[in-house]
Amino acid sequence: MADPAAGLLWRSWGDAHFAFDPRSGQTHFLNSVAVEVYHLLEGGGLEVGEIYQALLARYDIDDDEALQSAIETSLTVLDRLGIVMTSAA
């Protein structure tokens, strides 16, 4: 789930999104998939499969390997930035 303590500030221009983390003073550059994933996780803890299904529904598309891979990459990035909390399966 998204770390509720992060208190991120957002600015977006087109497909480029910037999140300012007041705890670290760092500004993160994120793509649209990462931002979608982050906002889904703001609603609470979700499994990777649940995120995938939610985004398939949002984009109204069938199975998409590229999307699945992008979600996994986004989760790794968001975790490394310290703005989501992960739990071991």
Next chain:
Amino acid sequence: MRMSLRELPAAELGRRLDAGLKLRIGPFTVCIRGRDPLLADTLARHYPDYPLAAADSFSDARLTLRDQTWWARLLGRPREICLEDEVPFTDFPANALLAHIEWSLNWCIATRANQYLMLHGGVVARDEGAMILPGVPGAGKSTLTAYLMHRGWRLFSDEFTLLKTGTLDLQPFPRLIPLKNDSIEVIQAAVPEAQFGPQIPGTRKGRVSHLRPGADHLRRMDEGARPKLVVFPSYQAGSNTALKEMASAEAFAELTNNAFNYVLLGRLAFEMVAELTDAVRCFRLTYSDLNDANLQLQALLRSTAA
């Protein structure tokens, strides 16, 4: 009308330097002390049009040139500048005093003036508005700023972009422009009327010579301006002038990387840089011909402000 350093008799300059001479440089009061005759001579030659500040005004920066015995001078021992703490901040040969006054002041402002968002970039303005020229060292921003200052643009700074926090108001901070190495000859050839200080060889930035801003720029140093353009210059020998508009996201990312105190100001800086990005048009400029670059930048500013 505030009295300028030029109007101070030599004996009075010496007396004030003994106690602490206070100069207004942009929005800051700088207190300079020292009994060394070299200091009085350097200030009189290179800062004549800066206004004097009241003796009881708060000093944003204090620089002291340490006293030296006559034999230390005779032996050519390095001069030393101290800041508030009286600990030597920098030492240097006598002929490099001007450069070290400027660098010491840079350090004071860059580390303390957090009432401003400080971007590393020049600023010049015309009636239509201001243009910010951010860039890494060596990009050619000082050379371009120096040229534009002599061609109808008002000098705000060649490397400190000061934005009052919570606003997009640019604050002038007109200083001597330190030109380095080949840039000295480029401006000497392009602007024969430019008023240069001595050439100082062998500094950590190579050969340096300081260009003095004219009195008109200093007289208007309390007049702010709103930014209209952000232009990232890049000098490339032999290139044609080219202006390429940047995506806002790209400009925002570069501006956040160009600030002296972005991390320190945190949320405020993030919001200010975002507002700045939305308020201006951003370009990359490649140039080698200063005159052509000036003409194209003037036209761009006019069309942007229209």
